[in-house]
Amino acid sequence: MQQVKRADPAPSRWSWRMQRLMLTPGIRLMLRAGVPFVLSFGAATWWLSNPDTQAAIHATVAEARASIEQRPEFMVNLMAIDGADTELSEAIRTAVPLDFPISSFDLDPATIRATVREMPPVKEASVRIRPGGVLQVDITPRVPIAIWRKPEGLTLIDDAGALVRPIARRGLRPDLPVIAGEGAASHVDEAMKLIAAGAPLGDRMRGLVRLGDRRWDVVLDRNQRIMLPADGAVQALERVIALDGVDEVLKRDIARIDLRLEDRPTVRMTDNSTAEWRRIRQLTPGTE
Numbered sequence: 430m431q432q433v434k435r436a437d438p439a440p441s442r443w444s445w446r447m448q449r450l451m452l453t454p455g456i457r458l459m460l461r462a463g464v465p466f467v468l469s470f471g472a473a474t475w476w477l478s479n480p481d482t483q484a485a486i487h488a489t490v491a492e493a494r495a496s497i498e499q500r501p502e503f504m505v506n507l508m509a510i511d512g513a514d515t516e517l518s519e520a521i522r523t524a525v526p527l528d529f530p531i532s533s534f535d536l537d538p539a540t541i542r543a544t545v546r547e548m549p550p551v552k553e554a555s556v557r558i559r560p561g562g563v564l565q566v567d568i569t570p571r572v573p574i575a576i577w578r579k580p581e582g583l584t585l586i587d588d589a590g591a592l593v594r595p596i597a598r599r600g601l602r603p604d605l606p607v608i609a610g611e612g613a614a615s616h617v618d619e620a621m622k623l624i625a626a627g628a629p630l631g632d633r634m635r636g637l638v639r640l641g642d643r644r645w646d647v648v649l650d651r652n653q654r655i656m657l658p659a660d661g662a663v664q665a666l667e668r669v670i671a672l673d674g675v676d677e678v679l680k681r682d683i684a685r686i687d688l689r690l691e692d693r694p695t696v697r698m699t700d701n702s703t704a705e706w707r708r709i710r711q712l713t714p715g716t717e
Contacts, residue, residue: 490562504530512568516594517550521566524548533558541566549592575617576602578609578636588621591616601642610639619662623647626663633679644689652699653679656687665691 566586685697
């Protein structure tokens with residue numbers, strides 16, 4: 430009787446190795462998660478690489494963002510400016526042109542503040558968005574204390590010598606003193622001390638002139654000048670005022686009082702008084 434050969438139920442060596450490999454935790458994790466992720470990522474990348482798909486996504490995002498930014502609670506409806514006069518307020522609105530209403534997301538307070546601070550009449554500024562849809566601009570303006578006469582015209586300056594704004598004519602600010610000359614604005618503090626010391630001169634004082642960026646001349650009416658030294662100018666002016674109080678020297682027919690040399694002050698007469706003095710000498714021989 431012929432014997433039937435039974436098949437060996439044991440797996441082959443390669444089948445056994447494959448089964449063992451499939452039981453490995455890393456391989457099972459890769460098949461359950463890694464392969465689906467790679468397939469999904471590849472499909473998504475291919476879909477997103479389509480220009481039409483990208484345009485559709487951008488349009489959707491822009492529409493969603495616009496719907497949020499244009500909500501009433503995020504809209505700014507007006508600009509409020511505090512601390513500035515009418516002229517400066519109009520200048521600020523011109524320098525910062527905004528088309529209200531505008532979304533607060535489209536405003537950059539830091540940029541607006543930098544623009545406002547660059548304006549000469551503005552000393553300090555703060556910008557914020559106030560509840561209620563108001564762009565609040567708080568201004569600390571420069572306060573002019575003198576008029577600087579330059580070849581280009583008249584300009585208001587503050588206590589630091591910074592330019593505030595030009596003015597058309599002197600009569601617009603009769604309350605402010607006038608200074609002129611090279612470097613006058615850089616020494617406005619000394620100029621104001623001289624103006625304070627010259628207060629007894631009253632309306633006779635027309636202004637101060639800086640010469641050579643070294644010293645001052647006090648300009649009076651009747652074309653008179655007090656030429657002050659580079660050092661101790663205030664004290665020199667006070668001595669002239671004291672002398673005028675005693676001898677009324679400034680009421681006489683003189684053109685210049687030169688105090689540049691402390692130990693040798695000089696007085697220059699006007700042309701008329703000089704001519705009259707010479708005429709008198711000729712009429713009175715021997716007169717010294």
